[in-house]
Amino acid sequence: MSSPDLSQMSMLDLFRQEAESQTQALNAGLLSLEQNPAATDELEACMRAAHSLKGAARIVGLEGGVKIAHVMEDCFVLAQQGKLELRRRQIDVLLTGTDLLNRIANPPDGDEAWAEHAGKREVDSFELALAIAMTGGDEPAPPAARPAAPVVAREAAAVPANSPAQETAAIALTAITAATAGMAALAAPSAAAQTQMDARDIGSRSVRVSADNLDRLLSLSGESLVESRRLKPFSASMLRLKRMQREAGHSLELLQQQLSGLGADDSLQLALADVRAVMAQCQHMLSDQMGELDAFDRRSVNLSQRLYDEALACRMRPFADGTHGLARMVRDVGHELGKSVRLEISGTATQIDRDILARLDAPIGHLLRNAVDHGIEDGAARRAAGKPEQGLIRLKARHSAGMLLIDVSDDGAGIDLERLRQTVVRRKLSNEETVARLSEAELLEFLLLPSFSLRDTVTEISGRGVGLDVVANMLKEVRGTIRISTVAGQGTSFLLQLPLTLSVIRSLLVSIDNEPYAFPLAYVNRTLELRRDQLAVLEGYQHFDFDGRQIGLVSAHQVLQRGALRSQGDAVAVVVIGEHDHTYGLAVDRFLGERMLVVQPLDTRLGKIPNVQAGALMEDGAPVLILDVADMVRSVEKLTSAGQLEAVRDGTRGEAAAGQARKRVLVVDDSLTVRELERKLLTNRGYQVVVAVDGMDGWNAVRTEKFDLVITDIDMPRMDGIELVTLMRRAPNLQSLPVMIVSYKDREEDRQRGLDAGADYYFTKSSFHDESLLQAVVDLIGAA
Structure with missing residues (x-):
């Protein structure tokens, strides 16, 4: 369901959104x-x-928010x-005020009375x-991420009572408040009017829609695009009809000429x-209608393409939407560790799928x-290395070759590679001989293992080995990869490669x-x-040379249990998948090219289909299965460990001969999922299976072709x-x-009605299993 638009939200909700x-x-500006x-x-x-927040807080009656925004503005x-x-x-205290404004807008545990009690004390402490x-x-203040009350307590303790500094502080606070009281009173009405106007303006231009609605919209627009392209073959058939006419x-003109030469009577000539x-x-x-059809085809395809592009754009958000608070977090963590660190973000306008961004x-x-x-050194170490005392971390986002x-x-x-080798050996993840032979890239991948850390002690920030494990797991979920590189004394880089969207895949x-x-x-x-001749047999299995090492060759037909290899000529088409020691070559019949496919999740009632990730529709409307590569790697390893791996052979002749004798089955069902x-x-x-989309289509098929089962x-x-x-x-x-009936109707009268009509078997779709259906087919017509 769609959420209500902003014009229907309460003023307090609008204030929270503005806050x-x-x-x-404020965070971004203060850090700058x-x-x-x-x-x-x-x-x-x-x-x-600060001025906008002050006016908005006054409208909703949050006096604490008014006071904080007021003194910050001053x-x-x-x-x-x-x-x-x-x-x-000063920046530390102002950042604390920013955090306090957020807490006033979103009180702890939703307690609206918080601002009147604990919140009021924090507001007074912040003002002081x-x-x-x-x-x-410019003495260092406590980290801004800490609550305001302890900060003020320490500040007040450091200033003796009745001291000149205490008097100066009081005078400054009083002067600031008095000097701008008149200005605030004049500005409040305009701020209130502006807030209400903004709310109405935003509400008229935007609406909050659930993620599921957007997913369905994208799916339907993708189907619309596919359907719009079906006019092409129809137009081609109309051209053939025009040529036949x-x-x-x-022919009629020739006939009329021949009849005229034979002296046919005038009535026949007039009839012709x-x-x-x-x-x-x-x-x-027909020519006129074909012209209109071509124009309609162009408009339909163009409109469907625009609809799909707009639906896809609804899922995309700028990278900036996911970077709020990161610069503040880096600064606060650095201060807590006694380091001066700055975050530099680039590529904020880069568009990213909202699911990936989340x-x-x-x-x-x-x-x-x-x-x-781990990366940035303390100030003394950086000065000794000839670096600026303030460390720099860069966060970049960009598109490249269809990837994010x-x-x-x-x-x-940088990362101490020798220490990393020692840690791998000490934790018994590998032996010294193997670790010594590992390349830098292979060695750095140990950092991604669960619970792996170079720290011997655990702190609030690191040492548990959880962080990089979280990164690796997320990348597996979204079909992404990570590459780590480091240069001693110069720094470390983590490069994440992800798909641009989870809805469309290349x-x-x-x-x-x-x-x-x-x-x-x-x-x-x-x-x-x-x-x-490039295939070799090692220890009973076929291999081939790939980048200087031997890779196992497996038939994709055996993994998917789909017939036998139909290679073209003397060459074998191979898709290399997997990584490191789990890399394999899958032999396929041939390559069909690259496509951008709209991902269509499979019906949940089907459960997890082995080696299949999702479905999609081709441009001509034909369904295609998107393979689960990780699942296929596991299937290959199971076949290998069980000793069931078959050699890749050219089965073209055998299949051609067998195809002549295979029994034919007609499947009649209007559900694409069940039919497939x-x-x-x-x-x-x-x-050998032929499909029909409804009863009439099935009747035409059985009258014109020979089948062994329907x-x-x-x-x-x-x-x-x-x-x-x-x-x-x-x-x-x-x-x-x-004839076998497979239906969702499971009442006894429906079953009897089907059998009375002449069916030999009656299955309900909700109860039959794969093997029971196949066994029934064998009982009726025997093996294929």
Whole structure:
């Protein structure tokens, strides 16, 4: 269901939404001001954010929010006037105020009364802390992430009662409040009006829609795009009809000439002339209609493409939406560790699928904390190495070759590879000889193992070995990869490669047993065409040379239980999948090219289908299965461990001969899912299967072709299954043809009705199992 639009939200909800965006602006501005206190643009942005929050808080009656935003705004005004320089001490307190504004907008545990009690004390403490910070120097203050009350307690304890500093703080706070009271009173009405106007404006232009609705919209728009392209073959058939009419017109003209030469009477000549005139009129009308059809085809395809593009764009969000708070988090973690660290983010406009963006939050957070803790050195070490005292972490997002690249790098000390080798050996993950032979890339992958850490002690930030494990698991879920690189003394980089969207995948199409299948390109290492003389047998299994090492060759037909290899000529088409010691080559019939496919999740009632990840539709509407590469690797390893791996042979001749004797089954069902499930079950057992989309289609098929068995549903358009069986039993040549009904109808009267019509078996779709259906087929007509 769609969520209500913003115009229907309460004022408090609107304030919370505004507080979220404005505090993000404050965080970003304050972090920039910490680097460059004289940045006038950032000061202006912070002042506007505080001013907007003040007006919005006054509208909803949150006096605490009004007070905080008010004194923060005054602080920014003084900085603009050159009367105050914002340094780390002041920035810390202002960041604490930003956090407090967030807590006022979203009180702990939803307790609305919090602002009147504990919140009021924190507001008063913050006002005093800010006044003290505005009169103090640049001594380091406690981390801004801490609650405001302890900060103020420490600040107040450091200032003796009745001291000059205490009096200055009080005077400053009083002066600030008094000096701007009149300005606030004048600004409040305009701020209130602006907030209400913004709310109405936003509500009229946007609506909050659930993720499931967007997924369904994208799926339907993808199907619409496929359907719009079906007019092409229809248009081609109309062209053939036009040529046939033209040929018929020429034949009539020749006939009229011959009859004229034979002296035929005038009435016959006039009749032929009338027929030719009608034929010419038909041709003219057909030409006009074909022109309209072509125009409609172009408009339909264009409109469907635009609809699909817009639906896909609804799922995409800028990378900036996932980076809020990261710079603040890096700064606060650095301060907690006694380090000065800055985060630089680029590629914020890069568009990313919203599902992937949501999953990136935790992994990027782990990588950034890891960079601050493990990568960036302390100030003394950096000065000794000739580096700036402030460490730099870069977060970049960009598109490349149809993939999303996220790069997290730091200018720290890099990873100590020798220490990493010692840790691997000490934790008994490998022996010294093997570790010594590992390449740098292979060695760095140990960092991704669960519970692996180079730290011997556990702190609040690191040492448990959880962070990089979280990153690796997320990448597996979204079909992504990670590459780690490091340079001693210069830093470390983590490069994440992910698909642009989970809804559309770039795929390699292959043919396996005359059926198209799709490999997600992100999981394909390489495609090869190997000559038979390039295959070798080692320890009973076929291998081939791949990048200097021997890789096992497996028939994709055996993994999917789909017929035998139909290679073209002397070459074998191979798809290389897997990684490291689990790399294999899958032999397929041939390559069909690359496609962008709209992912269609399979019906949950089917459960997990081995080696299959999802489905999709081709441009002509034909279904195609998207393979689960990780599952296929596991299937290969099971076959290998069980000693059941078969050699890849050319089965073209044998299959051609067997195809002549295979028994034919007609499957009649209007459900694409059920139809394809039954077809694949029967085909995997060697039967030759023909499908029909409804009863009328099935009736036309049995009248024109020879079948050994008919499997039909009951509820179908144009002609139901009972009518089909009844017609077959009335036809003398079809009376003995076995018929099986497979239907969702499970009442006894429905079963009896089907059997009375002449069916030999009656199965319910909710109860039959693969083997029971296949056994019934064998009972009726024998093996394939």
